[in-house]
Amino acid sequence: MDEDRMKQLKKRKRAYLKDLERCSTLNLDFTTVSSEPVEVLYAPDDVEDLDYMEELGMPGDYPFTRGVHPNMYRGKLWTMRMFSGMGSPRDTNERYHFLLKSGQTGLSVAFDLPTLYGRDSDDRFAEGEVGKCGVAVDSMKDMEILFGGIDLSAITTSMTINGPAAIVLAMYLANGVNSGVALRDLAGTTQNDILKEYIAQKSFIFPPEPSMRLITDVMAFCSENVPKWNTISISGYHIREAGSTAVQELAFTLADGFAYVEAGIEAGQDVDDFAPRLSFFFNSHLDFFEEICKFRAARRIWARRMRETYGAKNQRSWLLRFHTQTAGCSLTAQQPENNIVRTAFQALAGVLGGTQSLHTNSMDETLALPSEKAVRIALRTQQIIAHETGVVNTIDPLAGSYFIEARTREMEKAAERYFEEIDKRGGVIRAIEDGFFHREIGRAAYEYQKAVEARRKIVVGVNAFEQGSEEMDIPILEIDTQVEIDQVAALRRLREERDNGAVAEKLRALEAAAAGNENLMPHLLDCSQAYATLGEITGVLKGVFGEYREPAYF
Amino acid sequence: MHEQYMERFFSGDPLAASRLMSIVERGAEEGEAVLDAIFPKVGRAYRIGVTGLTGAGKSSLINKLSCSYRREVERVGVVAVDPTSPFSGGALLGDRIRMSDARGDAGIFIRSVASRGSETGLSACANELADVLDAFGSDVIFLETIGVGQLEYKVRFSVHTTLVVLVPEAGDDIQSLKSGLMEIGDVFIVNKADRAHGDRYADDLRSMLELRRPAQGWRPLVVPTVAVKGGGIPELVDAIGRHKSFLERNGGIEQKRIEALRNRIAMVAEEKLKDLFWNDRRIAQALDALFPEVLNGAKSPYQAARELVAALSIGKQGG
Amino acid sequence: MKKPIKVLIAKPGLDGHDRGAKVVANALRDAGMEVIYTGLHQTPEMIVEAALQEDVDVVSLSILSGAHMTLFPRVKQLMDQSGLGDVYLIGGGIIPEKDAKQLKTMGVKEIFGPGTDTTAIAEFIRGLFA
Incomplete structure (x- = not known):
């Protein structure tokens, strides 16, 4: 647009906005779900100086605002990855066989809470939790059962595990080797994102510094020996679920990513050796456009930082590839069927934002663990988006929208302000210890709750359009308590049958290594081979590293 | 009851x-x-006051200290004060959460209390709660104040040793510390000392304290700590021990007891007098009569106050 | 002196989802109550110990992990054993209606599901002491 036309436009827009003041406006809150103000209208003047090649580029071109692949969904649809796993290792194994027979090539493991905290099933904290939110893994024995009869060279395995990620990965790798698959042929992902545990999800075990060492050990070990392993899935999902705004999710997640890159570099690794194996995991919340802008901004920020600040040369190091899960926290217990609709919009935002894989939540998740029917509807939602809506036909279809481009930029700037603030506080770990993230997220969560209660924000079925008492006809899934009894019995049996002398010896070697500087992964593999339990290994490391207790700020 | x-x-x-x-x-x-x-x-327990700015790590220090003391003594008490919201009258009592090591130990009795409008940085009843813990057999009692500036220094009145908790960022310039804080501390703690400039901060603090005339012969000690990791805790326990022996050698314990009791009588009596005064019908009547005169400029507030007090004594004589 | 209602908000077990607990803690503070939040990962013993030392009027558990049928009865049992039978036990989280009903027969005063208005929780607690 030439200068004169732009001048005319600005003049007309001013007049238009003036006229608007005379129009009546509904008494509603016109901010985003993150309480960010939005203009009533966006026009070319809002992105006047947009440099297409600099800021957007072609899909697959730096800075990847429009997507990480040149052909995006025409080349490959996103992976419809439904997170699952519950009950005993044997039940889960049966389910895996079923899924593989139905054509799925990737398995996703959800662990139960005791496992996520590095505790055995007979730990005093485990009571009532074994097999509840996922599968219990106490030792390599359980890995043998979990993946029994499955060719691990033919599948990829995604494991949602953080605090004890290095240990559980070692058990998986050791079992893989025993089943005849070479380390270099084992493929998959560990979440392994400990920073967001301190910030939001809270399943931490050790203090930040030794935890970062475990992560850099995994990074170094895998780039050398298990090149097909995605070592960290840097996650904003849980930060958002804890109540953050979209910008906070964006900024804190990327800041965590930078911290891992810096830790790897500091540990003497070449950024291009490990960075291609980092991936991301975001939340897709209700505010449709805000989410799409968030995904676009994330790709651009990461690419620029990786190339310009960390000097990565491999293009794959610049790519922000991400998994998306729809926002569990946006679902309501009231009129749960409405959650199908919420999830559909969120999933659509993830797709329009260019996600590489997607999990859609089930409508009944605020009531209990999801039932099979609810999971099926959630998966069908993705299939409808992929095959019926036509949104996959063209890449990044919202690019060039004045609104989308202006907001993408604003979110990028807001994230940069957070990066500066975090730097000023001495980095992510310092900011964690100071309670910075807790305070920021806690405030956002409470403000949102107050807005809902004051009915400045409407939640359908909760503070408006209520229905009184509703009869639920969603079947609720329950987990048999027998799982816990059996798992504990199996664990006790293992402790009697294994060579306890060998276990003690391997654990002592691990302890000595932990006190020094060598890479712990080979030792963790040795311990796994000797059938040391997760709780025993974690216990030894706690002895050396100490335990993390979170500072309380709220 | x-x-x-x-x-x-x-x-x-x-x-x-x-x-x-x-x-x-x-x-x-x-x-x-x-x-x-x-x-x-009451009177058997050794009382330690812990004061300092918000976020300096007072609760984390008490957490580690109380565990450390528990290795030698039967019972440790903690009275932790958090601010009452002036708007709602409610409070979030968050200190307990930071005492994660201490709270698993039944030998450590932690009691959280809201300031409820008290200006002293202690709750109106924190000293009394400490008395209960004292009579209950606590060997050591920690009194934690909310960090609210000058008034919190009253904590000193009822404790044997006062710990002042600082952090390196608290103003890299030592000179800028409030002079009141400098005067009440028996032991100064530079917490989070592993941060940038932590050492220099502690050194500056030491040299500044050396310039001061030691109050009653005690030169305050400076101890760097990293409370969340337990760093410097043995040194801190040692410093507190040195102050305690100093007091014991100089009759300071008895002296503090005398001061504390005198203060307590005075404070309680003043409170009672205040209640008596404002609940007295004669005072209410006199104030009603006097106030319009102050409003219209006929009398100054000072004159009115004199007459108000006089109304009490006149009434007494008359009654 | 009138003493505000004192509430202990506790997160038992391993579940790390504390958004709800913190929001409720803030809301009860704003409703004029004195609130103690235990932080994460508390055993029933630790929770009851805190309730005892702090002499709270209400203990509120927040559980989203599915372990509520183990943890509520355990806390209630320990409270009774420690002489805290007169302290109200309430809670919230992802708790199916059927379980909530059963918990109420076991002495849990009330269960609040997701999406409960925090003012409703404050009013309920005030109602206990009216």
Whole structure:
């Protein structure tokens, strides 16, 4: 647009906005779900100086605002990855066989809470939790059962595990080797994102510094020996679920990513050796456009930082590839069927934002663990988006929208302000210890709750359009308590049958290594081979590293 | 209702202690009756005041200190004060959460209390709650103030050793520290000393304290700590021990006891006098009569106040 | 002196989802109550110990992990054993209606599901002492 036309436009827009003041406006809150103000209208003047090649580029071109692949969904649809796993290792194994027979090539493991905290099933904290939110893994024995009869060279395995990620990965790798698959042929992902545990999800075990060492050990070990392993899935999902705004999710997640890159570099690794194996995991919340802008901004920020600040040369190091899960926290217990609709919009935002894989939540998740029917509807939602809506036909279809481009930029700037603030506080770990993230997220969560209660924000079925008492006809899934009894019995049996002398010896070697500087992964593999339990290994490391207790700020 | 708890209290039942503290918190005659009943047993505990700015890590320090003391003594008490919201009258009592090591130990009794409008940085009844813990047999008691500036220094009145907790960022310029803070500390803690400039900060603090004339012969000590990781705790325990022996050598313990009791009598008496004064019908009448005259400029507030007080004594003589 | 209602908000077990607990803690503070939040990962023993030392009027558990049928009865049992039978036990989280009903027969005063208005929780607690 030439200068004169732009001048005319600005003049007309001013007049238009003036006229608007005379129009009546509904008494509603016109901010985003993150309480960010939005203009009533966006026009070319809002992105006047947009440099297409600099800021957007072609899909697959730096800075990847429009997507990480040149052909995006025409080349490959996103992976419809439904997170699952519950009950005993044997039940889960049966389910895996079923899924593989139905054509799925990737398995996703959800662990139960005791496992996520590095505790055995007979730990005093485990009571009532074994097999509840996922599968219990106490030792390599359980890995043998979990993946029994499955060719691990033919599948990829995604494991949602953080605090004890290095240990559980070692058990998986050791079992893989025993089943005849070479380390270099084992493929998959560990979440392994400990920073967001301190910030939001809270399943931490050790203090930040030794935890970062475990992560850099995994990074170094895998780039050398298990090149097909995605070592960290840097996650904003849980930060958002804890109540953050979209910008906070964006900024804190990327800041965590930078911290891992810096830790790897500091540990003497070449950024291009490990960075291609980092991936991301975001939340897709209700505010449709805000989410799409968030995904676009994330790709651009990461690419620029990786190339310009960390000097990565491999293009794959610049790519922000991400998994998306729809926002569990946006679902309501009231009129749960409405959650199908919420999830559909969120999933659509993830797709329009260019996600590489997607999990859609089930409508009944605020009531209990999801039932099979609810999971099926959630998966069908993705299939409808992929095959019926036509949104996959063209890449990044919202690019060039004045609104989308202006907001993408604003979110990028807001994230940069957070990066500066975090730097000023001495980095992510310092900011964690100071309670910075807790305070920021806690405030956002409470403000949102107050807005809902004051009915400045409407939640359908909760503070408006209520229905009184509703009869639920969603079947609720329950987990048999027998799982816990059996798992504990199996664990006790293992402790009697294994060579306890060998276990003690391997654990002592691990302890000595932990006190020094060598890479712990080979030792963790040795311990796994000797059938040391997760709780025993974690216990030894706690002895050396100490335990993390979170500072309380709220 | 307190009678039902007294016997159990003296036989060491923590529930009775807890319930009695609530009665003391509610105040009034019942609360004083409890304080009367326990007084013969009060005075055995060594009391440590912990003050400093918000976020300096007071609770984390008490967490580590109380665990450390527990290795040698039977019972440790903690009274932790958090601010009451001036808007709602509610409070988030967040100190307990930071005492994660201490709270698994039944030998450490942690009681959180809201400031409830008290200006002293201590709750109106924090000292009294400490008395209950004292009579309950605590060997060491920590009193944690909210970090609110000058007024919190009153914490000193009822403790043996005062710890002032600082952090390197608290103003890299030592000179800018409030002089009041500098005067009350027996031991200064530079917490989070592993941060940039932590060492220099501690050194600056030491040299500045050396310039001061030691109060009653005690030169305050400076101890760098990293409370969350337990760093510097043995050194801190040692410093507190040195201050304690100093007091013991110089009759300071007895001196503090005398001061504390005098202060307590004075404070309680003043409170009672105030209540008496404002609840007196003659005062209300006199004020009603005087106030219009102050408003229209006929009398100054000082004149009015003199006459108000006089109304009390005249009334007394007359009655 | 009138003493505000004192509430202990506790997160038992391993579940790390504390958004709800913190929001409720803030809301009860704003409703004029004195609130103690235990932080994460508390055993029932630790929770009851805190309730005892702090002499709270109400203990509120927040559980989203599915372990509520183990943890609520355990806390209630320990409270009774420690002489805290007169302290109200309430809670919230992802708790199916059927379980909530059963918990109420076991002495849990009330269960609040997701999406409960925090003012409703504050009013309920005030109602206990009216």
